[in-house]
Amino acid sequence: MEQKKIPVILDGDPGHDDAIAWVLAKASPMLDILAVTSVCGNQTIQKTTYNAQRICALIGLETQVAMGRALPLVGDPIIAPTVHGESGLDGPALPEPAFPPHSKSAIEVMAEILERHPEPVTLVPTGPLTNVAALLLAHPELKSKIARISLMGGGVQFGNWTPAAEFNILVDPEAADVVFSSGIPIIMAGLDVTEKALIFPEDFQRIRAVGNKVSQVVADWLEFFYGFHRKMGYPGAPVHDAVAVAALVRPEILTMQEMYVAVETQGEYCRGATIGDFRGIAGKAPNAKVILDIDRQAFADLLVEAAAYYQEKEA
Amino acid sequence: MKKIPVWIDCDTGVDDAAALLCAHKLPQAELVGISAVAGNVELEKTYANCHRLTALMGADYPIYKGADKPWFRPLTIATYIHGEDGLGGAELPLPPLQNRPEPAWDALYAAARKYEGELELVAVGPLTNIANAVVKYPDLPQYLKRIVIMGGAAIGGNCTPCAEFNIYVDPHAAQCVFKSGIPVVMCGLDVTMKAYFTDGEIDAAAAAGGDVRRFFRESTRRAMQFCTGLGLPGVSFHDVCALFYVFFPDMFSGDEGGVYVETQSSLTLGKTVTDIYSDHQFEHHNAYVVLDLDRERFVKTITELLAEY
Secondary structure, eight states: OOOOOEEEEEEEOOOHHHHHHHHHHHHOTTEEEEEEEEOSSSSOHHHHHHHHHHHHHHHTOOSEEEOOOSSOSSSOOOOOHHHHOTTSSOSSOOOOOSSOOOSSOHHHHHHHHHHHOSSOEEEEEOSOSHHHHHHHHHOGGGGGGEEEEEEEOOOSSOOSSSSSOOHHHHHOHHHHHHHHTSOSOEEEEOHHHHTTOEEOHHHHHHHHHHOSHHHHHHHHHHHHHHHHHHHTTOSSEEOHHHHHHHHHHOGGGEEEEEEOEEEOOOOSSOTTOEEEOTTOOSOOOOOEEEEEEEOHHHHHHHHHHHHHHHHHHHO | OOOEEEEEEEOOOHHHHHHHHHHHHOTTEEEEEEEEOSSSSOHHHHHHHHHHHHHHHTOOOOEEEOOSSOSSSOOOOOHHHHOTTSSTTOOOOOOOOOOOSSOHHHHHHHHHHHTTTOEEEEEOSOSHHHHHHHHHOTTHHHHEEEEEEEOOOSSOOSSBTTBOHHHHHSHHHHHHHHTSSSOEEEEOHHHHTTSEEOHHHHHHHHTTOSHHHHHHHHHTHHHHHHHHHTTOSSEEOHHHHHHHHHHOGGGEEEEEEOEEEOOSOSTTTTOEEEOTTOSSOOSOOOEEEEEEEOHHHHHHHHHHHHHTO
16 A cells, blocks of 8 residues: 655745755655745845756656745845855756646745645755745634644754855745744754754765766765865865755654754844744743754665655656 | 963953952963953952952052943943852952052053053953953054953854843944054954853862862853853853963964954944954954954863862
């Protein structure tokens, strides 16, 4: 009997690690991808949307792709060309989009899916939380239709884009605050785990050696993405966003702690920080399962396995 | 042996008391002065407790009174761990108070000048007194070797999820100190939570009896109950870390980085924001963040110093 699939919406700002997260999601028999939505983050909304379309074309993901908001809820956009290049997904050549983006906005498309899907849907945001927050603000009645949010963002121990804040949350702290205050179950893949989710150069070779079109591109993406991180002294590429997908398809390789997490929207140094109450001091009920550790080898193996899925498709 | 001149600014306090008792018996230490600040309990109590401790150890170090409240915020105290008296209810007799007229920051500055840059400042309470010295004496940085504080945390907090008590009590003063240009060694919760004694280790250190060891046992009972109630393995002697860092730096390890204090938001008020784990770095590395210690050696050293009494 076929396993019941988890219905998901992939919301991201691709971005190399978003792209690899989606490669992993498409390859998993456990997920039913209902839509892909783009958000501004690593690059402008035009670029991340175009990248989302090209990724779908590459991996044969025939689902609706809808464009998200061009700006964070309140603040100004921040982009990350030093990490992802001018296109937001620099490196290997990609196929042109197979179909145009949806005529409706990401928020409308998400809302329609939640309204009509027979069971609650899991959201997988791997960029700033602008779209998810906009959805919750515009459609509070749909909260119960969201099963959980498995997100990449934040870090209860440290930041990366500022000393206190991780990029995705820093880009739109107000949106993150809406999401973390929503009461919807959250799985948080923050820097606590994602900086341990390192794919080493020898893993790139294993992925390339799988020998199909997708595996070649993934290896090229990893090499590009590692360029930035090698200069920062990392021994591998932290494939942050893929951890949010791994949390759904291979949770047994992760270590999580339930805790209360609050988002700082103000402050001189702390805007965009995710404050995790891991000692239980605040006296508040936990609102998130925070991932703290990962079996790195199993994670690398999972990506190799995902690359092999595309081999079978071509055969 | 060339002694190291050291000044201790404290809000005595159970673990402050242990630091003072250790400092008195460290053969390498020349304890130049003690100043009291409001923190664990009110200033009148921390000031009196400094006298109780010097009387207990049979010494007559000069004791100065400092600030009775933080720069801008109302005073937060921690009687839940230190008791109403600040010493866990371990009734020590109160000797006559010294009643020195000059405030802590003036006395500290005079001592710093006297020792011409050699003075080590160990600050283990809220940093109000030190910040007053910084703002009053612009040339203080050239006369202080460095400031070793107990305060803050690279990760987490104990007063709020992201703020440690000493910094939370007076975040503005702390920020002033971190920005002062004086090198700061930060012994925060990252290391001090590892600097604990189990109940059995306190018993062992106190076994030989005598007033000082009996005080060490009695003053820590309340804190032990509180800490083990939280599921912790024992009572941390946070403040002793800062003192020991001066004399046994190889007992510790850490990392250089930038540290600044959040003062502009209520959620993260008093968080010591550091770049030691972050891709993005502050422009200046103004601090050394102590992260780990050899706990066995820490326990052994305190136990041996107490045995000197």
